[in-house]
Amino acid sequence: MDGTVHAPSGAEPRVAAHPSVNGNGTARHLHDEWLEEYEAGVFMKLKDLGDGTRELTRVRFSKRRFGEHQAENWWKENREKVYDRYNIRTSQRASSAALTHSA
DSSP, rough: OOOOOOOHHHHHOOOOTTTTSSSOOOOOOTTTTEEEETTEHHHHEEEESSSSOEEEEEEEETTTTTOOOHHHHHHHHHHHHHHHHHHHHHHHHTTTTOEEEEE
């Protein structure tokens, strides 16, 4: 298994832990992109589009906290909350992308 969780239809971005998030769950900015821990074991990589909206480029789940099906179910149940919280661009909401399941 390569660590990628293929999301069910209507799902989006790729998801995984990244060294840009420090141990206390705060975000570390990388130019106009940053990684943020949404909740324990769920990491969002976001990009500021400069018009007040953002693009969600990756969503990653810790394998320590989520099994493959748990990650898929979490995304189905929480996708709209994530979009609302981060003001994700409307056109991206209709797109489809893979979720990443990481160590």
